[in-house]
Amino acid sequence: MRQAIAALAFGWSLSACATVPPAEPEWELVWSDEFDMADIDRTKWDFDIDCWGGANDERQCYTDHARNARIEDGVLVIEAHEEETTGPAIPIHRRKPGVKVPVDTKPYTSARMVTRGKAAWQYGKIEVRAQLPQGQGTWPAIWMMPEHDAYGLWALSGEIDVMEAVNLGVPCEGCPGGKENTILGTLHFGGEPPENALKGDEVPYPPVLSGYHVFGLEWSAERMVWTVDGKPFAIRTASEWYSDAAPGNRLAPFDQPFHLILNLAVGGRLPEGRGLGGFDPGDYPKRMKVDWVRIWQCAADPATGSACER
Numbered sequence: 001m002r003q004a005i006a007a008l009a010f011g012w013s014l015s016a017c018a019t020v021p022p023a024e025p026e027w028e029l030v031w032s033d034e035f036d037m038a039d040i041d042r043t044k045w046d047f048d049i050d051c052w053g054g055a056n057d058e059r060q061c062y063t064d065h066a067r068n069a070r071i072e073d074g075v076l077v078i079e080a081h082e083e084e085t086t087g088p089a090i091p092i093h094r095r096k097p098g099v100k101v102p103v104d105t106k107p108y109t110s111a112r113m114v115t116r117g118k119a120a121w122q123y124g125k126i127e128v129r130a131q132l133p134q135g136q137g138t139w140p141a142i143w144m145m146p147e148h149d150a151y152g153l154w155a156l157s158g159e160i161d162v163m164e165a166v167n168l169g170v171p172c173e174g175c176p177g178g179k180e181n182t183i184l185g186t187l188h189f190g191g192e193p194p195e196n197a198l199k200g201d202e203v204p205y206p207p208v209l210s211g212y213h214v215f216g217l218e219w220s221a222e223r224m225v226w227t228v229d230g231k232p233f234a235i236r237t238a239s240e241w242y243s244d245a246a247p248g249n250r251l252a253p254f255d256q257p258f259h260l261i262l263n264l265a266v267g268g269r270l271p272e273g274r275g276l277g278g279f280d281p282g283d284y285p286k287r288m289k290v291d292w293v294r295i296w297q298c299a300a301d302p303a304t305g306s307a308c309e310r
Helices: 002-011
Strands: 027-033 060-062 069-072 075-088 103-110 112-114 124-131 138-146 159-164 182-190 196-204 213-219 223-228 231-237 258-266 286-298
Touching: 060 075, 060 258, 075 258, 103 258, 124 138, 124 159, 159 213, 159 223, 182 223, 182 231, 196 231, 258 286
Parallel strands: 060 103
Antiparallel strands: 027 286, 069 075, 075 103, 075 286, 112 258, 124 213, 124 286, 138 159, 138 258, 159 182, 182 196, 213 223, 223 231
16 A cells, blocks of 8 residues: 555656645634744744754754744745854753753754644644755754653654655665655654654655645544645554553554644754765755645544544
8 A cells, every 4th residue: 555655656746736735625724824924923933942953963053043944025934054053952842940951062053943832733634835955964844743742751752744855856876867856754653762663654756856845744543644745645544653651542642732843954863874975064055945834624523533534
């Protein structure tokens, strides 16, 4: 089944377009940002500000500076720059009261925008229309984390990666067209490291190398379907995930509200261990551009979302 989906993804890649698909009658829009204001709407978004490196040896500090995230002509621009910055070495959600926060210095800056504390969802359809940067070491991502760690620390409470892409456009002998053009959709679950587990799919999608594309996830209690430009490229069911903290709950950990994250990481173990290997410091700044974000709920079955499953 999954191989067929991957083959289909490649088969329709030449005809796929980046136009916004019409809303299906069964889906109700419950949250959106069209980025049509002069500035980022701080009632909808917050910023992670740290030089943690995501526990992945990433090379950036995240800031809330307009240089790293801003609205331009109705589009959100998340921009990574080569510039040395010092900041907290521990992210805000891992800091302990009364414990001094160490600092670190990184050679790049970027932005990680979050809806944490402002909006979170349990089941629904998440869609983001975005244009992705290219180059060895680039790592744009659209993903979700639990609003509350109901089952414990990562990965007991789960992580949903709607879309990740690394090293887009670099030479790749095994890729259609000879350039890296794959997109990934992944779940993280299980226990705390080293007992964490993941399930993911990676498919070639050559159109991702130019223009905007709609990256999506249709999430119900029993099933998740990853899409690009409205077409499915991966499916996971509840039989494939679990939380060590809730062995009797077959839906855990993905039965809780999750908030949305948009970010552009610089380097890190995943991109630097793939593609050409290492990190290419040339051609900065790099830009991830987001046209809109839309969150839908299954109007007929908001409690589980099952009535809107494909």
